[in-house]
Amino acid sequence: MSKEQVVVYGAGGHSKVVIDILERTQKYEIVGVVDDDPARQGNYFCGYRILGSLGYLLEQGPNAKVILAVGDNMTRERLALRLVPLGFQFITAIHPAAVVGRDVILGAGTVLMANVAVNPGTRVGEHVIINTGSTVDHDCSIGDFAHISPGVHLAGGVTVEPLAHVGIGASAIEDVTIGQGSIVGAGAAVVTDIPPGVVAVGVPARVVKNVSRA
Numbered sequence: 001m002s003k004e005q006v007v008v009y010g011a012g013g014h015s016k017v018v019i020d021i022l023e024r025t026q027k028y029e030i031v032g033v034v035d036d037d038p039a040r041q042g043n044y045f046c047g048y049r050i051l052g053s054l055g056y057l058l059e060q061g062p063n064a065k066v067i068l069a070v071g072d073n074m075t076r077e078r079l080a081l082r083l084v085p086l087g088f089q090f091i092t093a094i095h096p097a098a099v100v101g102r103d104v105i106l107g108a109g110t111v112l113m114a115n116v117a118v119n120p121g122t123r124v125g126e127h128v129i130i131n132t133g134s135t136v137d138h139d140c141s142i143g144d145f146a147h148i149s150p151g152v153h154l155a156g157g158v159t160v161e162p163l164a165h166v167g168i169g170a171s172a173i174e175d176v177t178i179g180q181g182s183i184v185g186a187g188a189a190v191v192t193d194i195p196p197g198v199v200a201v202g203v204p205a206r207v208v209k210n211v212s213r214a
């Protein structure tokens, strides 16, 4: 079976893990990496050539599919908003050791890392990261460009709105909502709704400040 060609966008730590997943699936031929750091152009990353920056992709047009392997939620959103209207299409990267239940919807560009479980009836949006060893139980809704960090556990019916970041090792009880763009700190326990645009930490999670946008 011929492999589908894909360009990996990003040459950082997160990208390294995404490349490892793509290699393991054996479904894709990685034709190269794109990164916006001018100093890295022409170098190699994980054995793949850094072909250029965003401008390179725009010049090439949508010849190959793309995966946005950048950890920052807002950067993934910015890049998708630039590339989608030009016809670029995005693949999902699902580690062979991830378990996806029945009636789960995974949006384009979404990444599921090793030992993730997504249980039945959950809807995962586009360009979401569900990171190593996290579990998302039944009937959850994970919005576009959200990041569920390693070791997070979400009970059934949890809503994570777009661009939210749930920190490493955090958990959320059933049916709570984590608001758009909010950040839940490492190790927090979310037991009530978290409004949009805030940072919440602790057990139980309490809002400590608004998210600052650089």
Ligand SMILES: CC(C)(COP(=O)(O)OP(=O)(O)OC[C@H]1O[C@@H](n2cnc3c(N)ncnc32)[C@H](O)[C@@H]1OP(=O)(O)O)[C@@H](O)C(=O)NCCC(=O)NCCS
Pocket: 131, 149, 150, 166, 167, 168, 183, 184, 185, 186, 187, 188, 199, 200, 201, 202, 208
């Ligand atoms: C919550 C978080 C985003 C806050 O970072 P920040 O904006 O730089 O905030 P600060 O470090 O200034 O912390 C603000 C206050 O919250 C406390 N705090 C920060 N993170 C906390 C956490 N996870 N649990 C409890 N308290 C925390 C700080 O001690 C500080 O308290 P103080 O005002 O009494 O001194 C960060 O600490 C965090 O937990 N990030 C998660 C990172 C992660 O999951 N990475 C995985 C990537 S794959």
